[in-house]
Amino acid sequence: xxRPRITPCLLVHNNGLVKTIRFSNPKYVGDPINAVRxxxxxxxxxxxxxxxxxxxxxxxxxxxxxxxxAAECRMPLCYGGxxxxxxxxxxxxxxxxxxxxxxxxxxxxxDLIHDTATRVGNQSIVVVMDVRKSSSSAGYEIFTHNGTxxxxxxxxxxxxxxxxxxxxxxxxxxxDNDGGMIGYDLKLIxxxxxxxxLPITALGGAGTLKDIARLIERxxxxxxxxxxxxxxxxxxxxxxxxxxxxxxxxxxxKSRLNSK
Amino acid sequence: xxxxVNYGLGNIQAFANIYNRLHIPVTIANTSGDLAEAEKxxxxxxxxxxxxxxxxxASGMRExxxxxxxxxxxxILGVCVGMQIMAKQSDxxxxxxxxxxxxxxxxxxxTGENTKLQLPHMGWNDVVPITKEKSLFNSMxxxxxxxxxxxxxxxxxxxxxxxxxxxxxxxxxSAVCCGNVxxxxxxxxxxxxxxxxxxxxFAELEIC
Numbered sequence: 001x002x003r004p005r006i007t008p009c010l011l012v013h014n015n016g017l018v019k020t021i022r023f024s025n026p027k028y029v030g031d032p033i034n035a036v037r038x039x040x041x042x043x044x045x046x047x048x049x050x051x052x053x054x055x056x057x058x059x060x061x062x063x064x065x066x067x068x069x070a071a072e073c074r075m076p077l078c079y080g081g082x083x084x085x086x087x088x089x090x091x092x093x094x095x096x097x098x099x100x101x102x103x104x105x106x107x108x109x110x111d112l113i114h115d116t117a118t119r120v121g122n123q124s125i126v127v128v129m130d131v132r133k134s135s136s137s138a139g140y141e142i143f144t145h146n147g148t149x150x151x152x153x154x155x156x157x158x159x160x161x162x163x164x165x166x167x168x169x170x171x172x173x174x175x176d177n178d179g180g181m182i183g184y185d186l187k188l189i190x191x192x193x194x195x196x197x198l199p200i201t202a203l204g205g206a207g208t209l210k211d212i213a214r215l216i217e218r219x220x221x222x223x224x225x226x227x228x229x230x231x232x233x234x235x236x237x238x239x240x241x242x243x244x245x246x247x248x249x250x251x252x253x254k255s256r257l258n259s260k
Numbered sequence: 261x262x263x264x265v266n267y268g269l270g271n272i273q274a275f276a277n278i279y280n281r282l283h284i285p286v287t288i289a290n291t292s293g294d295l296a297e298a299e300k301x302x303x304x305x306x307x308x309x310x311x312x313x314x315x316x317x318a319s320g321m322r323e324x325x326x327x328x329x330x331x332x333x334x335x336i337l338g339v340c341v342g343m344q345i346m347a348k349q350s351d352x353x354x355x356x357x358x359x360x361x362x363x364x365x366x367x368x369x370x371t372g373e374n375t376k377l378q379l380p381h382m383g384w385n386d387v388v389p390i391t392k393e394k395s396l397f398n399s400m401x402x403x404x405x406x407x408x409x410x411x412x413x414x415x416x417x418x419x420x421x422x423x424x425x426x427x428x429x430x431x432x433x434s435a436v437c438c439g440n441v442x443x444x445x446x447x448x449x450x451x452x453x454x455x456x457x458x459x460x461x462f463a464e465l466e467i468c
Contacts, residue, residue, distance in 0.1 A: 001385065001386060001427065002381065002383050002384070002385045002408075002428060003383055003384045003385065003405070004383070005382075005383045005384070043452045043453070045383070045384060045407075046383075070271060070273065070274070073274070073450075074274070074277075074450065074452060075407070075450055075452070076407055076409065076447065076450045093269060093306055093307060094268050096271030096272060096274060097271075098271070098306055098409060098447070098450065099409070117308075118308070119307075119308065120269075120306070120307045120308060120311060121306075121307050121308035121309075121311070121341070121411075122380065122411065123380040123382065123410055123411055124306060124307065124409070168380050168382070168411075169380070169382060197376040197379070198378065198380075199378050199379075199380065199382045199383075221383070223383075
């Protein structure tokens with residue numbers, strides 16, 4: 001049986017790893033390669049690394065960092081940050097990265113998802129949507145540039161378009177819940193789930209393993225990504241990398257394992 | 261010596277790292293000349309079928325590989341799209357495959373029992389070997405999980421060439437073997453200790 005994926009999400013800022021709250025107040029949590037080594041030992045399902053400086057600074061992806069990460073990762077790696085052309089995607093795949101996340105450029109550049117998926121295959125193209133509750137309506141809107149620019153685009157409609165263009169996965173990142181450790185925005189995930197049949201990864205809000213269990217109970221096969229949960233321990237948010245053991249993971253998927 | 265074919269796709273370094281940790285001699289082949297000492301070969305892959313074939317042709321290693329695999333019968337392990345291009349053709353592309361195994365690559369059926377099937381098939385799934393002994397799955401635990409990332413799967417024309425099965429909207433062939441030609445749909449280089457075991461088994465396999 002296919003298992004839900006439980007995925008640490010690492011944010012790179014000024015060459016270090018950080019964790020944000022609502023996309024602000026980055027707190028240093030460690031060195032990227034060192035964190036990957038610890039996650040290797042914990043046999044994590046997969047890993048997402050997002051360079052949150054690249055698009056904001058208008059620069060290219062840091063290929064040296066990507067190469068080092070890919071060489072170190074013993075689990076599948078999804079890289080995102082500053083990716084805007086087919087050539088960049090090809091180069092990153094050739095460095096040994098399984099999945100490439102595209103966010104801002106998927107919105108700005110028509111056909112980018114179609115063109116990249118045609119070259120490297122749709123399984124490797126991941127669209128990341130940074131989403132915030134709309135201040136003017138009951139719905140949601142996609143933001144770019146680390147949550148500073150409102151595109152006004154509805155995420156469910158955009159996800160549908162990305163599926164038609166050839167994306168292989170959609171990461172739904174809730175800006176409102178980011179770093180809050182208050183649980184995933186299940187309503188938002190449901191809206192996206194209802195609009196596409198691509199694999200979805202939820203990000204933003206997981207504070208305990210129960211939040212992940214709730215997500216899996218509701219959606220079955222889904223990716224449960226988290227930052228704070230896997231980096232902080234206790235109410236004082238001491239930095240301590242952690243990840244559920246194999247048996248804890250099995251019990252998180254229990255509702256699914258039993259239904260088979 | 262195990263040679264990893266570097267034709268511009270797949271995580272070459274991940275394979276090399278695993279063999280280095282196991283103290284099994286390994287080399288990365290960038291040209292056909294580099295393949296001269298190959299006793300066993302790994303053909304990795306992440307990508308679309310036609311792109312993989314185009315890259316392999318452009319690498320200048322295709323002719324040498326044909327000769328090593330078909331004439332000299334060197335054991336070769338294809339991974340993901342590296343396995344798929346060993347077929348004759350694929351639903352995903354227009355180009356002809358290598359044709360080392362009589363089979364084709366099909367797209368998953370799109371409709372599930374109740375809801376639409378999620379594609380790509382992405383994540384960790386069970387791999388059930390048909391025989392364990394003297395195969396890639398030698399001394400593998402019964403609950404081995406491997407990482408998958410694909411929307412197309414291999415369909416060998418001879419049933420005996422299917423050596424492991426996985427369930428996703430029904431069973432599909434997740435590993436194939438035809439004499440000295442092996443292929444796995446999943447990514448052993450990214451499948452933790454189970455993947456390490458499989459790559460070790462490939463290194464230790466004796467082909468008669």
